[in-house]
Amino acid sequence: MSVVRKFKIRNRLREALFDGTGKRIDEAVADADIALAGLAEACMATVRACIAEMTAGFSAQAADRDTRSPVELYEISLRIIDACAPVEPKALADAARCLCDLLESSMETGVWRWPAVDVHIDALNLLSSNVRLGEAGEPS
Amino acid sequence: MTTGTASKPLLSRINFETLSLVIVDDNQQSLDILVQVISGFGAKKISRCLSAEEAQRAISVGDVDMVVTDARMPAMDGYDLTRWIRREAPEQNRMIPVIVVTGHTPRNEVTKARDCGANFIIAKPITPKTMMDRFLWVAREDRMGIECDNYIGPDRRFRRAGPPPGMEGRRRDDLKGEVGDAQEPNMSQDQIDSIMKPQKVSV
Numbered sequence: 579m580s581v582v583r584k585f586k587i588r589n590r591l592r593e594a595l596f597d598g599t600g601k602r603i604d605e606a607v608a609d610a611d612i613a614l615a616g617l618a619e620a621c622m623a624t625v626r627a628c629i630a631e632m633t634a635g636f637s638a639q640a641a642d643r644d645t646r647s648p649v650e651l652y653e654i655s656l657r658i659i660d661a662c663a664p665v666e667p668k669a670l671a672d673a674a675r676c677l678c679d680l681l682e683s684s685m686e687t688g689v690w691r692w693p694a695v696d697v698h699i700d701a702l703n704l705l706s707s708n709v710r711l712g713e714a715g716e717p718s
Numbered sequence: 719m720t721t722g723t724a725s726k727p728l729l730s731r732i733n734f735e736t737l738s739l740v741i742v743d744d745n746q747q748s749l750d751i752l753v754q755v756i757s758g759f760g761a762k763k764i765s766r767c768l769s770a771e772e773a774q775r776a777i778s779v780g781d782v783d784m785v786v787t788d789a790r791m792p793a794m795d796g797y798d799l800t801r802w803i804r805r806e807a808p809e810q811n812r813m814i815p816v817i818v819v820t821g822h823t824p825r826n827e828v829t830k831a832r833d834c835g836a837n838f839i840i841a842k843p844i845t846p847k848t849m850m851d852r853f854l855w856v857a858r859e860d861r862m863g864i865e866c867d868n869y870i871g872p873d874r875r876f877r878r879a880g881p882p883p884g885m886e887g888r889r890r891d892d893l894k895g896e897v898g899d900a901q902e903p904n905m906s907q908d909q910i911d912s913i914m915k916p917q918k919v920s921v
Contacts, residue, residue: 592858600735
């Protein structure tokens with residue numbers, strides 16, 4: 579039988595974080611929001627590039643989409659979610675996450691549900707065409 | 719915002735300046751996002767790593783206070799990195815908090831993160847508020863460490879423990895933050911003695 583050892587963990591993070599100095603929590607979050615907004619334009623460019631790649635390779639108009647791997651599309655969706663941090667609307671990330679869910683089930687069952695994939699790609703295109711950038715970016 | 723309650727308001731001060739943090743993501747832009755957020759909190763000592771191997775080198779050379787790692791990376795992923803930290807990192811860094819971030823969080827990914835010894839898994843896209851919530855949670859919690867044949871890391875059975883004092887829960891059915899908070903001042907030794915000491919009773 580496996581022996582289980584239970585021990586106390588020294589919380590160095592707490593000791594350093596709560597020494598009574600530094601920023602207020604609300605200020606720290608606000609500063610991080612501002613810092614993140616500085617990446618909004620670059621991230622939006624990445625999101626648009628990913629959606630274009632997705633549309634070219636996997637939309638209804640793509641000639642060879644039947645021969646491609648769902649893993650490829652899954653990876654593109656993940657890149658969109660990654661880059662969405664400073665980008666509005668948050669629905670872009672939601673749509674990409676739903677596509678990941680759909681693809682995961684496709685990979686498990688081995689059955690592509692193309693109409694559902696098309697809906698997600700159309701939604702991503704629509705949402706990205708009406709996008710707002712974070713505070714640091716220019717609204718489109 | 720959920721970063722505080724009445725007992726730990728948002729006006730509490732936090733000092734990220736002296737923390738030594740290791741941030742790992744194989745995607746340059748995702749790494750930039752994580753670093754921007756954590757720098758915004760006030761962190762100055764951040765090791766930026768584009769691979770788990772780079773992170774291993776950073777963790778091997780000095781004291782680290784926390785690791786934030788992407789889950790999906792080529793070669794060694796964030797889960798393997800966490801396992802390495804718990805078993806093979808220098809002694810002083812073995813039980814440091816590890817937060818895994820990932821774009822997609824199906825149940826099997828969350829279970830994997832829990833079982834490799836990570837403290838938390840955070841779903842991308844990253845928001846400063848969520849990151850702050852999780853940093854504060856990890857800093858305030860008192861989870862025990864567990865070591866057995868197939869696991870080393872923070873106690874995984876903490877779901878029913880409720881949030882640390884001053885934090886709100888993550889789920890609808892979590893206990894309230896106040897549950898863990900002291901409701902009255904500590905008792906003096908005299909008061910304790912008056913309760914604990916056998917009392918003379920007349921029969």
